[in-house]
Amino acid sequence: MATITSASFRHPATRSETGLFNEFRAFWRAFIAKAFDPYRPELHYMRGPGPAWRAKHVAVSPAVQSMLAEIRTAKAQKSSPSA
Template sequence: MATIISAPLSRPTTKREATLFAEFSAFWRAFVAKAFHPYRPELHYMRGPGPACRAKQMALSPAVRSMLADIRTAKTRKPSRSA
C-alpha cells in the first residue's frame, strides 16, 4: 500500500517573492470577499421618482395637455398666402 505525504507549501525565499506573494494573496482575499459578499439592499434602494417620472406626470397635466393641443393645431394650419 502506498502512503501519500503532503509537505507544507514553502514560503518565498526572497523579499521580492514575498512581496509578490503578499500582493497575490491580498488580491484573492479581496476578490473572494467581494464576489461572495451577501446582497446589500441599501445599494439598490431607490429614493423616489426620477426625472422621467416627473416628465410623464407633467405631460399628463391638463394645462400641458391643452398647450400641446394648441401647438398641434397651430402646426396643422396652413398660412394663407395673400399676395
C-alpha cells in the first residue's frame, strides 16, 4: 500500500526570499507588539515615599516646627471672621 504525504516543493531561489520575508515579518510583528503594548510600568510603580511615610519617618527640626506653627496661626487669623 502506498502512502501519500504532503510536501511542498519550492524553488531554491524562493527559499532565501522566504527567509528574508520571514525575518521582515518577524521584525514588524515584534515592532507592533512593543509599540502598541498597553502595559506601561511607569504608571504602576511608586515614584518614592509619599507624605504619609514622611510624616511617620522624618523627624521635623525645631526651626521647621516653629515655621509651621507660624503658618497655622496666620491661616487661623486670616480665616477667622473679623468684627
